[in-house]
Structure formats: C-alpha cells, structure tokens
Amino acid sequence: MMVNKGAHCLLTYVAFVLALSLASASDPSPLQDFCVAVNDSTSALFVNGKFCRDPNLVTANDFFFQGLNIPGNTSNPLGSKVTPVNVVQIPGLNTLGISLVRIDFVPYGLNPPHTHPRATEILFVLEGTLYVGFVTSNNPDNKALNNRLITKKLNPGDVFVFPEGLIHFQFNVGQTNAVAFSGLSSQNPGVITIANAVFGSNPAIDPDVLTKAFQVETNIINYLQAQFWYDNN
Template identity: 55%
Template sequence: MLATRFALFLVILAVVCSVSYAADPDPLQDFCVGFNDSFSMVSVNGKFCKNPELVKPEDFFYSGLDKVGDTSNPLGSKLTQVFDDQLGGLNHQGVGMVKIELEPKGLNPPHEHPRASEIIFVSEGTMYVGFIESNPSDPNVPNKLYAKTLSPGDVYVFPRGTLHFQYNVGKTNAVAYASFNSQNPGVVTVASSLFGSKPPVHPEVLAKAFQIDVKMVEYLQSLTWKRNN
C-alpha cells in the first residue's frame, strides 16, 4: 500500500512539474535563428537553427509596422504579426508582437492564445477591449467579463488562455501594439474555428452548444470565414 501511494505521488509530482514548465523553453545559447535551408542548419532543442557563422544582423530585423494595413474585410481589422515565422531571430527568445489596426467599428473577434499572455498598448483611437474568465467552479455563476475602454497611452493585459477581443468604438481608425511572452503564441478564433472548420463540426453539436436552431448553424457553416492576419 505504501509503495502504491509513493508511486502515485511520483506520478502527480511529474505532472505538476511538467505543467509548471509548459512554456517557451529558456534558450541555451545567445540565439537560434530559425532557418529553412536544410543544408545549413544545426538542430538545438528540437529546433532547426541557422549556423551561427552564417547569422547576419538582418536575421534580427523586421521592417513594416509603420505601414497602414488593409482593413477592407468583413471584420474591419488587420493584424500584422511578428512571430518566429516573420522574424527568425525570435526563435528561442520567448517573445513576439502584433500590430492591431481597426477601422471605425472594426473588430478583432473573440479569440484566445493557448501559449502566451498578451499586453497591448494603444497608440491611436479608442478601443473597447476585454477578456472573459474561465468557468467558475459553481455552475450557477456566470463567467465574468473584464472590459474597459482604452485611449492612446493606455495598456491592458489579457491573461494566457482567456477569450478576449478588441473593438473600435471611436470615429477614427485605432491602432494598438501587442506583445506576447511566446515566439508563437497560437491563435484560436472562436467563430471561424467552430463554424469554418474543415471538415465541419456536426451541426447538432453546435446547435446544442449555442442553443440555436440547426438551420442557423448550417447557414453559418455555409459562409466564407476569413481571418484578419
């Protein structure tokens, strides 16, 4: 019995330790520039890295966030990502960023980042932003919304894994810059993921989940869902 309890303790300890380190790993060298040339790569921590002898200052450089993005889409928004795919020098650094541009009434729809927390800085316009907490332990207690209207110079934090959004409530274009504690935070956009997946989710699943008619689900699934990145 004692041996069984000790084994169970070791299993629980292993799970807790694995969860506590479930984030971008600490780098084991100054840099590990992501690279696609299979003839010039070195594998470190499971990642392919550019040979340090071939690394240039340009590998740590990105230009273009000053350019105005195209918000002429159904959401009225544009995201310009600077993650490891766009900037190889971010590989193994545990950081990333995004420029968020919203035309009046433009929306960055409800989404979540499974691998990172997010902090945004508003540089132009007025944004209504918010996140929703995870399910309370009491099923009779609704999920709480934490929302605020932001102006230039304001900062807001979205905890890792929470559903959140940004909406332009002003009369002019709005711009914000977001930073993440991951080089690849991941994005799960609720509406396009559920109604635009291929193959589609069974309509009855979504009808019961959203408490709407199956025909409405089928209509939503028939739409063309486009993302703003």
C-alpha cells in the same frame, strides 16, 4: 559514525525537499499544436518547432524586421488587420519567448473574439478609442465567477492585459481609425478565432453537435456554417 538527532532531521528534510522538487518538475509548454513522436533518429529535429541555424552563419538580419510603421489592409468585413512579428518574421526570436503584433482598425472595426493558446498579451493603444475585454474560464470553486466578462474602454496611451488562453477581443468604438500594438509572451503565440474555429472548421463539425451545444435550431447552425469566416491575421 554516529549522526545526532538534529543532523538526522536536517538530512531527512533536505532529502524530502529534493524529492519534492524533482516530483514537481515538468516539461515546458509546447510551442506548436502537436508533435508526433517518431523513433527514426534521422528524422527532422526541432527546437520549439524550428530548426536552429549554425551560430557561425547568424547575421543581424536574423533579428530584424522592417515595416511595422505601415498600416495593415483593413478593407475586409471585420475592418481590422493584425500584422504579426513573431518567429516567422524574425527567425532570431526562436527560443526567446516573445513576439509583437500591430493591429489596425477602421471606425467600428473589430478584432473578433479569439484566444492565444500559448501567450499572455499586453496591448498598448497608439491611436483611437478601443473597447476591449476578455472572458474568464469556468471556476469549479465558485460558479458565480464562471465566464465573467472583464472590459475596459481604452484611449491613446492606455495599456491592457489579456491573460494567456482566455477569449478576448478589441473593438474600435471611435469615429476615426485606431492603431494598437501588442506584446505576447511567446515566439509563436497561436491564434484561435472562435467563430472561425467553431463554424468554419474543415471538415465541418457535425451540426447536431453545434445545435445541442448552442441550443438553437439546426437551420441556424447550417446558416452559420455556410458563411465565409474572414481571417484578419
């Protein structure tokens, strides 16, 4: 059967598009820090890091959480408390890609610089005044944009977005308590608090590494590693 030139070009184009689409396919983003592969077929099977319940046994309580109206305990060195509502609190969130947190602050309370490796965060201020911000990543195309600080002072009713994976913070600059709620684009967004991870790792990072990284004297690193780094999550 003869194929005219136009049809041949169309077929070639379709084949190219299909090949390109297949080549660009990739695994979904992981929702746990790591997953060690095993060859044992009887080993535990997880979906997004959780077992799946028999659908016939699912109830309304699997999609329910109560108590987010209760303030978190802010009597700690940071003066803040994050109350999460993720897949741990609501099992029905598994595979749905969303979660929520409440953040309480005393005056000058701080939710310290941290990242969510698996989620973008959108924050809504209910009460108080917050100074918030995030730091951009390294930019190989324009070094002038490296680690740019983006900040804003927020009042009740204001909304701010923190892009996925970027270091960010919230600080209560008012003289009254503050309350904020955040939605996160993951059922298990993860939290890496920068100071805790760098200076409070277990076991400790070799001080020589941190001395060179931060370009300070070893005694400063030793002092920082000896501190108790409080977790407000």
